[in-house]
Amino acid sequence: MLKKLTEEKLNEVLETGIREFAERGLQQTSMNAVATQAGISVGVLYKYYENKDTFFLACVRRCTEELEQFLHQLCAEEHKPLQYAEALIGAVQQFSRQHRDYIRLYHEVTHTGNPVHAAALAQQIEGVSSKLYTDIIQRAQQSGDVRSDLDPGLFAFFFDNLLMMMQFSYCCPYYQERFRLYAGGDILDNTDFVTAQLLKFMESAFTLEQADIPHRSPKGEIV
Amino acid sequence: MLKKLTEEKLNEVLETGIREFAERGLQQTSMNAVATQAGISVGVLYKYYENKDTFFLACVRRCTEELEQFLHQLCAEEHKPLQYAEALIGAVQQFSRQHRDYIRLYHEVTHTGNPVHAAALAQQIEGVSSKLYTDIIQRAQQSGDVRSDLDPGLFAFFFDNLLMMMQFSYCCPYYQERFRLYAGGDILDNTDFVTAQLLKFMESAFTLEQADIPHRSPKGEIV
Amino acid sequence: MLKKLTEEKLNEVLETGIREFAERGLQQTSMNAVATQAGISVGVLYKYYENKDTFFLACVRRCTEELEQFLHQLCAEEHKPLQYAEALIGAVQQFSRQHRDYIRLYHEVTHTGNPVHAAALAQQIEGVSSKLYTDIIQRAQQSGDVRSDLDPGLFAFFFDNLLMMMQFSYCCPYYQERFRLYAGGDILDNTDFVTAQLLKFMESAFTLEQADIPHRSPKGEIV
Amino acid sequence: MLKKLTEEKLNEVLETGIREFAERGLQQTSMNAVATQAGISVGVLYKYYENKDTFFLACVRRCTEELEQFLHQLCAEEHKPLQYAEALIGAVQQFSRQHRDYIRLYHEVTHTGNPVHAAALAQQIEGVSSKLYTDIIQRAQQSGDVRSDLDPGLFAFFFDNLLMMMQFSYCCPYYQERFRLYAGGDILDNTDFVTAQLLKFMESAFTLEQADIPHRSPKGEIV
DNA sequence: AATGAATGAGAATTCATTCAT
DNA sequence: TATGAATGAATTCTCATTCAT
Numbered sequence: 033m034l035k036k037l038t039e040e041k042l043n044e045v046l047e048t049g050i051r052e053f054a055e056r057g058l059q060q061t062s063m064n065a066v067a068t069q070a071g072i073s074v075g076v077l078y079k080y081y082e083n084k085d086t087f088f089l090a091c092v093r094r095c096t097e098e099l100e101q102f103l104h105q106l107c108a109e110e111h112k113p114l115q116y117a118e119a120l121i122g123a124v125q126q127f128s129r130q131h132r133d134y135i136r137l138y139h140e141v142t143h144t145g146n147p148v149h150a151a152a153l154a155q156q157i158e159g160v161s162s163k164l165y166t167d168i169i170q171r172a173q174q175s176g177d178v179r180s181d182l183d184p185g186l187f188a189f190f191f192d193n194l195l196m197m198m199q200f201s202y203c204c205p206y207y208q209e210r211f212r213l214y215a216g217g218d219i220l221d222n223t224d225f226v227t228a229q230l231l232k233f234m235e236s237a238f239t240l241e242q243a244d245i246p247h248r249s250p251k252g253e254i255v
Numbered sequence: 256m257l258k259k260l261t262e263e264k265l266n267e268v269l270e271t272g273i274r275e276f277a278e279r280g281l282q283q284t285s286m287n288a289v290a291t292q293a294g295i296s297v298g299v300l301y302k303y304y305e306n307k308d309t310f311f312l313a314c315v316r317r318c319t320e321e322l323e324q325f326l327h328q329l330c331a332e333e334h335k336p337l338q339y340a341e342a343l344i345g346a347v348q349q350f351s352r353q354h355r356d357y358i359r360l361y362h363e364v365t366h367t368g369n370p371v372h373a374a375a376l377a378q379q380i381e382g383v384s385s386k387l388y389t390d391i392i393q394r395a396q397q398s399g400d401v402r403s404d405l406d407p408g409l410f411a412f413f414f415d416n417l418l419m420m421m422q423f424s425y426c427c428p429y430y431q432e433r434f435r436l437y438a439g440g441d442i443l444d445n446t447d448f449v450t451a452q453l454l455k456f457m458e459s460a461f462t463l464e465q466a467d468i469p470h471r472s473p474k475g476e477i478v
Numbered sequence: 479m480l481k482k483l484t485e486e487k488l489n490e491v492l493e494t495g496i497r498e499f500a501e502r503g504l505q506q507t508s509m510n511a512v513a514t515q516a517g518i519s520v521g522v523l524y525k526y527y528e529n530k531d532t533f534f535l536a537c538v539r540r541c542t543e544e545l546e547q548f549l550h551q552l553c554a555e556e557h558k559p560l561q562y563a564e565a566l567i568g569a570v571q572q573f574s575r576q577h578r579d580y581i582r583l584y585h586e587v588t589h590t591g592n593p594v595h596a597a598a599l600a601q602q603i604e605g606v607s608s609k610l611y612t613d614i615i616q617r618a619q620q621s622g623d624v625r626s627d628l629d630p631g632l633f634a635f636f637f638d639n640l641l642m643m644m645q646f647s648y649c650c651p652y653y654q655e656r657f658r659l660y661a662g663g664d665i666l667d668n669t670d671f672v673t674a675q676l677l678k679f680m681e682s683a684f685t686l687e688q689a690d691i692p693h694r695s696p697k698g699e700i701v
Numbered sequence: 702m703l704k705k706l707t708e709e710k711l712n713e714v715l716e717t718g719i720r721e722f723a724e725r726g727l728q729q730t731s732m733n734a735v736a737t738q739a740g741i742s743v744g745v746l747y748k749y750y751e752n753k754d755t756f757f758l759a760c761v762r763r764c765t766e767e768l769e770q771f772l773h774q775l776c777a778e779e780h781k782p783l784q785y786a787e788a789l790i791g792a793v794q795q796f797s798r799q800h801r802d803y804i805r806l807y808h809e810v811t812h813t814g815n816p817v818h819a820a821a822l823a824q825q826i827e828g829v830s831s832k833l834y835t836d837i838i839q840r841a842q843q844s845g846d847v848r849s850d851l852d853p854g855l856f857a858f859f860f861d862n863l864l865m866m867m868q869f870s871y872c873c874p875y876y877q878e879r880f881r882l883y884a885g886g887d888i889l890d891n892t893d894f895v896t897a898q899l900l901k902f903m904e905s906a907f908t909l910e911q912a913d914i915p916h917r918s919p920k921g922e923i924v
Numbered sequence: 925a926a927t928g929a930a931t932g933a934g935a936a937t938t939c940a941t942t943c944a945t
Numbered sequence: 946t947a948t949g950a951a952t953g954a955a956t957t958c959t960c961a962t963t964c965a966t
Contacts, residue, residue: 037950057366059282062935073952078937142429143280143366154432162437179459186452189437193420194413201416206365209377214385214412229409236402236459285960287928296927297962307961503812505728508956519931524958588875589726589812600878608883625905632898635883636863639870643862652811655823660831660858675855682848682905732940733949742948743941753940931963942952 037076045070045077049091054136058088058143089153092141095134096157102127107164113172114231117191121230124195125223128202135203158192165192194230268293268300272314277356280363281311312376315364318357319380325350330387336395337454340414344453347418348446351425358426381415388415417453491516491523495537500582504534504589535599538587541580542603548573553610559618560677563637567676570641571669574648581649604638611638640676714739714746718760723802726809727757758822761810764803765826771796776833782841783900786860790899793864794892797871804872827861834861863899 037045048070052061063084067074081087106123107116128135141157144150165188172178178187201211202220211219219226271293275284286307290297304310329346330339351358364380367373388411395401401410424434425443434442442449494516498507509530513520527533552569553562574581587603590596611634618624624633647657648666657665665672717739721730732753736743750756775792776785797804810826813819834857841847847856870880871889880888888895 056368057282059280063937064935074937075939075952076950079950084936139366142423142427143362144429145278145280145283147428147432150428151432154429154436158433158436162433166437179455182455183438183448183452185438186442186449187456189434190417190453190456192437193424194416197416197420200365204365205370205373206367206377209370209374210381210385211412213377213381214389214415215406215408219409225406226409229406230413232402232405233410233413286962287960290928298927298964299925301962302925502814503728505726509958510956520958521931521960522929525929530957585812588869588873589808590875591724591726593874593878596874597878600875600882604879604882608879612883625901628901629884629894629898631884632888632895633902635880636899636902638883639866640859640862643866646811647858647862650811651816651819652813652823655816655820656827656831657858659823659827660835660861661852661854665855671852672855675852676859678848678851679856679859731938734939736949744943744948745946747941748947927964927966929963929965932960935959936957938956939954940952942950943948944950945948 037072037080041070041072042080045072045080046091046094049087050095050133050137053088053091053140054133057140058084063087092137092153093156095131095137098131098134099127099138100160103161103164107168113168113177114235116168117234118227118231120195121198121227124198125202125227128199132203135199139200139204161192162188191234194234198226198230264293264295265303268295268303269314269317272310273318273356273360276311276314276363277359281307281366286310308372315360315376316379318354318360321354321357322350322361323383326384326387330391336391336400337458339391340457341450341454343418344421344450347421348425348450351422355426358422362423362427384415385411414457417457421449421453487516487518488526491518491526492537492540495533496541496579496583499534499537499586500579503586504530509533538583538599539602541577541583544577544580545573545584546606549607549610553614559614559623560681562614563680564673564677566641567644567673568669570644571648571673574645578649581645585646585650607638608634637680640680644672644676710739710741711749714741714749715760715763718756719764719802719806722757722760722809723805727753727812732756761806761822762825764800764806767800767803768796768807769829772830772833776837782837782846783904785837786903787896787900789864790867790896793867794871794896797868801872804868808869808873830861831857860903863903867895867899 045066049061049066052066052069055061061084063077064074066087067077070077077087081090102123106119111119138157141153144153162185166184169178169182169184169187169191173180173182173184197207200207202208208220215226268289272284272289275289275292278284284307286300287297289310290300293300300310304313325346329342334342361380364376367376385408389407392401392405392407392410392414396403396405396407420430423430425431431443438449491512495507495512498512498515501507507530509523510520512533513523516523523533527536548569552565557565584603587599590599608631612630615624615628615630615633615637619626619628619630643653646653648654654666661672714735717735718730721735721738724730730753732746733743735756736746739746746756750759771792775788780788807826810822813822831854835853838847838851838853838856838860842849842851842853866876869876871877877889884895
């Protein structure tokens with residue numbers, strides 16, 4: 033009966049954890065259930081992870097690693113901001129389809145009530161992408177591709193907010209329903225349409241009077 | 256000892272529930288604790304609410320009623336879209352400050368795992384605002400204040416996404432930390448700055464080359 | 479099924495706890511087992527006692543109360559020291575026979591590893607008797623019934639040590655065996671003999687040369 | 702990795718066991734922890750000792766061996782009873798200081814609930830000393846150094862009770878507190894005072910009237 | 925109608941012991 | 946022979962819900 037846990041098995045344990053936590057949430061997930069489903073005993077689970085929280089965090093880290101890798105690959109290539117945005121939106125949609133549970137787990141993390149834990153988690157999860165986005169935007173502002181009267185951090189924040197909501201809207205039951213409510217019952221399948229629309233929204237949510245947008249052209253010719 | 260539960264008392268019960276659910280979440284909140292804090296017995300709590308879920312939903316409804324009222328007041332006045340947006344952003348910030356627990360409770364709702372419940376909740380909570388926003392946008396498109404090549408539902412969706420994230424970012428621990436990470440430690444107090452920036456972001460996230468925006472005019476005159 | 483716990487029932491719970499703790503010790507006693515044996519649910523047990531330790535302490539207190547009462551009755555009457563001693567020895571033997579579990583529980587208390595808890599328990603359990611004994615001895619010294627070159631506290635301590643060991647020797651398996659080993663297999667039943675012998679031991683364990691005992695007579699006549 | 706367990710290693714294992722059992726007690730001590738601390742694997746621990754109880758007994762035996770040796774050295778020399786007593790009290794105090802864990806382990810043994818085990822243990826631990834003491838006393842009675850109207854076994858028993866309590870009072874948390882309660886906060890350091898007082902207590906705990914002690918002289922001259 | 929004590933299933937965690945390597 | 950990972954029964958404690966008073 034005693035079979036050493038292969039790396040493969042440990043992977044399975046993590047995937048089981050991710051699945052269960054994504055499905056039921058932190059509280060409702062039972063360590064015994066995870067162990068049983070992963071085909072191991074509770075004992076080993078606790079051998080590898082001090083307690084439920086630790087195990088949860090391990091599952092989260094696994095997800096964020098994957099996500100970061102995904103992100104890095106994407107941001108490695110040089111792009112114009114809008115191309116970045118398009119690529120990111122597409123990537124987020126793809127990731128959401130392939131790793132629904134990762135997104136759900138991420139959503140579960142946002143429920144962390146304890147501010148100290150929340151700070152650590154936010155740092156761990158958002159640290160990389162927040163810097164990445166902010167940098168890209170700063171560069172784009174220097175090259176004149178993004179209006180410079182916007183704080184790069186806040187710009188990145190709003191931008192990520194839209195991506196985040198997109199992820200949740202593809203993966204989490206409540207957000208899915210909300211998505212359908214706003215955009216119709218089959219919206220979840222029209223990914224290209226959504227991408228196109230979101231891009232347009234970002235370009236210019238509101239039509240502005242000429243007078244309102246002297247800043248629009250950093251070079252000044254148009255206005 | 257036998258006192259009929261006055262409306263006032265029922266109010267107190269709901270407020271207690273909202274506070275507890277907002278603070279601890281659905282699972283971690285104890286019905287006994289709610290009853291004790293509200294100064295009633297568990298028995299009556301179960302007399303009025305079939306079970307914990309039912310009670311939770313009642314608390315949620317109480318919050319959404321408040322929220323809707325708030326929204327309706329705001330949308331009653333006729334405005335240009337950007338003015339609407341500005342008013343809404345301000346309102347959201349104010350509401351977040353005044354009713355942190357309502358927002359937290361709303362956030363708690365988004366964790367509903369059961370799709371059926373999720374659908375009912377989304378309908379209940381988002382039904383009004385989604386219609387409201389979509390209508391406003393449609394009207395704005397007809398009057399030419401909003402580019403008409405955007406789907407009004409999706410536009411409303413993206414718009415509400417930004418507002419929603421703003422609420423959470425002001426009220427929920429994890430999102431607060433994330434907010435600070437993106438925009439600096441004191442961002443939570445600079446509400447005016449955030450409002451101004453978000454408005455700009457909505458106006459036009461990205462500067463566009465002329466060539467990039469032939470679609471801007473659906474009628475083609477401008478370009 | 480829901481029957482209110484009468485005072486009688488609560489008594490039974492305590493007695494069950496005392497029995498189980500006495501039988502198995504603190505660690506080995508299961509709260510579920512106590513509840514089952516007392517005919518209640520674990521829930522109530524935890525309603526009345528915060529946790530296992532608290533329940534254990536309640537059981538201990540119950541025992542010490544009984545013991546103190548027993549002691550007070552005895553010490554109320556004025557006696558000569560040796561009469562006190564005789565009365566106490568007899569009382570201890572009687573108490574041991576009637577309340578074996580109380581003594582065993584007392585013995586269990588002596589295993590408290592945590593010095594802080596130990597201090598509190600010792601204070602609670604020994605506080606009264608230590609003062610009582612010391613006072614009696616001091617008075618006896620003033621009246622010349624006890625040699626005055628002995629520290630009253632230490633005298634009381636040695637005296638209580640002998641009583642304590644007697645209790646354990648009548649009640650706790652290991653000490654019982656040890657008792658038999660020293661004094662024969664049937665010693666546990668010869669209580670009168672033991673009393674007489676212990677009294678003699680206290681009177682004068684060792685025969686002394688005349689020269690060694692000038693202090694024996696506080697009045698000086700004999701020597 | 703495969704190294705034969707040297708005698709030295711086995712010693713270390715036993716010492717670790719003694720330390721842990723003394724510190725935490727039988728139940729609370731973990732075999733895994735002992736193995737880890739001793740620098741071996743649980744596997745070997747179970748190779749050498751069938752189970753936890755067996756290992757515990759081995760640790761106990763190790764302690765009693767040491768204790769017996771100590772005792773034998775002391776009793777080898779011929780003495781008058783009071784000199785023996787004084788020597789023993791001093792020895793016990795010294796042993797308590799040097800081998801606190803041995804005494805604690807001994808105390809742990811007294812908790813054995815199972816009468817069969819208790820009998821075996823008592824026999825093993827007390828067998829030698831009970832005989833030794835009883836013999837010495839019998840001889841002393843024959844030589845007139847101890848009053849002959851005392852049962853030698855019981856005398857030895859009472860005497861050992863006092864020594865035993867002294868050991869515990871120097872080594873075990875609860876008994877230490879009790880000691881301080883009776884004799885003041887710094888009593889644990891005043892070993893000489895304690896020795897002197899205990900000797901006096903043994904000499905003659907209570908002052909007796911002439912009439913009360915006709916038996917004092919076994920030869921009958923005095924009375 | 926109101927009370928709140930009682931119920932008991934369920935969840936996290938521990939650790940003596942086994943046995944494949 | 947030594948290792949130490951794996952097992953899983955057992956234990957403490959919680960809390961939604963019931964129902965006698």
